Amino acid sequence: MTFPSGYAQSQNGSGQIFGQLHLDSTWNKTIYLSHIPDLKKMYTMSRSMIIAESKVDSAGIFEIDIDFLPEDNNFYRLHIAKRNSAEASIIIGGEAENHFFLVANKNTVLEIENRQGIFSDVSVIQDDKNKVMREIDNIVKLIDSTNYHSSKVKSDFVERAFNEQLRQIADTCKFPLVSLYALHKSQYESDIKTNEEFYQDFVNKWHEETSPYFEVFRSKIPKPKSVPSSSLYYLFGLLMAFALGYFLRQLTSGKTKNEKLLQTLSLQERRIFELLQKGKSNKEISDELNVGISTVKSHVSSIYSKLNLKSRKEVLNFKS
Known part of the structure; x- marks a missing residue:
């Protein structure tokens, strides 16, 4: 040339x-x-x-x-x-x-x-975006020629297949107007209700496009259904109630567990435990209860074992 x-x-x-x-x-x-x-x-x-x-x-x-x-x-x-x-x-x-x-x-x-x-x-021969435009036009011509020579059932089947191919081109094309052209040729308006999510994703993909062509297209695509604000408040309230209930149950379960452990102590062990929580030494406890130090030590060891404690510091921190 x-x-x-x-x-x-x-x-x-x-x-x-x-x-x-x-x-x-x-x-x-x-x-x-x-x-x-x-x-x-x-x-x-x-x-x-x-x-x-x-x-x-x-x-x-x-x-x-x-x-x-x-x-x-x-x-x-x-x-x-x-x-x-x-x-x-x-x-x-x-x-x-x-x-x-x-x-x-x-x-x-x-x-x-x-x-x-x-x-x-x-x-x-030049310009990639218009090469894709020609590919789209050729697909549309194939649809028309196939429909002309086919029965109604076959032509409907073929048209759906070709329209799906056009939607795939629209989904993967890097040129926004060419992508929109492919959708236009796929007769998208009759497909919106069936593939609503696809078209919403397409709108999101090209959300920065401000051309009038995209404005017209967006006006025809239903917006994603949003949760009403009253429902959001209701859901938030349920989550808060659940969290509060869980927190209270944790507190209650912890208290009940310690109370049950205390119930395993004998009467004398409870007295010694109360004195331990007041910071008394073994000698002071021996004098106050008029028992031998060896007896006090034996009771303290038993208390540690029954309450799963290892030191007097843990005794002081034990909450009933």
Whole structure:
């Protein structure tokens, strides 16, 4: 292919769409670029939507400078009109389909070429995001051609399978508008109720996108159901009650356990235990109870064993 004269300039940062079209005598030699403000208007055509045009020379070469476009990506459409037809006319479906869609901004450099038909088999030589756009369009064409030759049951099955493939492209595509284009082509509105979580995740993934296309899409996706504030207070109250109950049970169980241990002491051991908790020495306890020191030591050893204690410090800390 012979590159257009503006190609060298496009390499230096000026946005441009250029390429070569193999046109027969049934087509006008002008290619038009239209802005698509809303995905619902992709198949709407009027002269006011056309924002640029270029003559196609005898070799089929054209070029459109697009450095006047905004910096943000938008949807656009390229089309060529049939000879003796209005310039603002598009043909939908079939090999004579005279348009295709693309995503571009003022810095986009896009080279295209049609191999057969008019736009039925367009190859994108540069620009990865528009290569994916063409893959999406090819899937949609497969759906249409399969449905045309199939029974209703088979066509429904095939369409669901292809639409799932489009949703997978949308889920993994790194280009936000191209990802949205794949969902649009998958007829997502009829699938929202079935796969609501998928679309909510998609919205979350592209939450920083502020383009009007995403705003329209978000308006159609139900927001995740939130717990009412009154329910949150109720749940918080239940958790607090549970925590308090658990804490009280721990205190109660601890007290009951110690009380049960104290009940294992004999009457004399209880007296000695009370004196131990007052900090009395064995000699003082012996004098107060009028028993021998060896007897006091024997009782202290028994108390330690029954209460699982190891020292007088633990005796002082023992709570009944």
